[in-house]
Amino acid sequence: MRIRATEPSDHASILEMVREAFTDGSHDGHEEVEVVLETWARDAVAEGLDLVADDDGVVGHIMAGRGLLAGRDAIAVAPLSVSPSRQGQGIGTALTNELLVRAEAAGWPLVLLLGDPGYYGRFDFEPAGALGIVYPPVGAGSPHFQVRRLQGFEASAWRGAFNYCWELS
Numbered sequence: 659m660r661i662r663a664t665e666p667s668d669h670a671s672i673l674e675m676v677r678e679a680f681t682d683g684s685h686d687g688h689e690e691v692e693v694v695l696e697t698w699a700r701d702a703v704a705e706g707l708d709l710v711a712d713d714d715g716v717v718g719h720i721m722a723g724r725g726l727l728a729g730r731d732a733i734a735v736a737p738l739s740v741s742p743s744r745q746g747q748g749i750g751t752a753l754t755n756e757l758l759v760r761a762e763a764a765g766w767p768l769v770l771l772l773g774d775p776g777y778y779g780r781f782d783f784e785p786a787g788a789l790g791i792v793y794p795p796v797g798a799g800s801p802h803f804q805v806r807r808l809q810g811f812e813a814s815a816w817r818g819a820f821n822y823c824w825e826l827s
């Protein structure tokens with residue numbers, strides 16, 4: 659298994675894998691597929707931060723899209739997915755760690771996401787609301803909207819409301 663940049667020829671496999679990963683008894687993965695499609699369509703992928711795990715085919719995907727945090731460019735992971743048959747084998751961990759390394763190298767001071775704190779805490783994501791970074795649909799008290807501070811992060815400079823790319827006109 660290797661992690662590499664997504665290529666256009668991966669798109670169909672990624673969409674199918676995202677749909678499968680987010681399908682359960684109450685969801686059909688449609689919303690997450692739309693997030694990926696919208697981010698690609700708006701050309702809002704943060705440069706170099708659209709990655710696949712490849713093991714003779716796509717078995718995982720992570721992407722960070724550009725949004726606005728109080729009017730400044732900021733990035734958020736949406737979504738992270740691993741093929742159901744390959745979950746629990748460290749692929750999500752490898753993708754997340756690689757994205758964080760690349761985001762920091764690219765100079766981003768923070769990475770945001772909406773997700774399970776039980777999973778993302780291991781990567782030093784923390785509740786964003788405590789730092790004054792808010793995703794309005796979930797509010798400042800939500801533990802699910804999280805931030806990972808990277809080199810260069812200054813709490814006083816990065817505060818306010820975040821909007822994903824598909825929420826901007």
Ligand SMILES: CC(C)(COP(=O)(O)OP(=O)(O)OC[C@H]1O[C@@H](n2cnc3c(N)ncnc32)[C@H](O)[C@@H]1OP(=O)(O)O)[C@@H](O)C(=O)NCCC(=O)NCCS
Binds near residue numbers: 737740741749773777
């Ligand atoms: C969540 C997901 C990306 C994790 O990827 P993965 O490759 O299966 O995870 P890893 O093998 O790297 O890590 C496994 C660990 O994560 C834990 N874990 C997996 N999903 C979790 C969740 N939703 N909440 C808390 N812990 C979780 C496992 O219990 C395991 O813990 P351990 O290391 O203490 O045994 C993957 O399971 C997935 O695609 N799930 C469906 C889509 C989804 O929920 N995406 C995340 C959106 S926020």
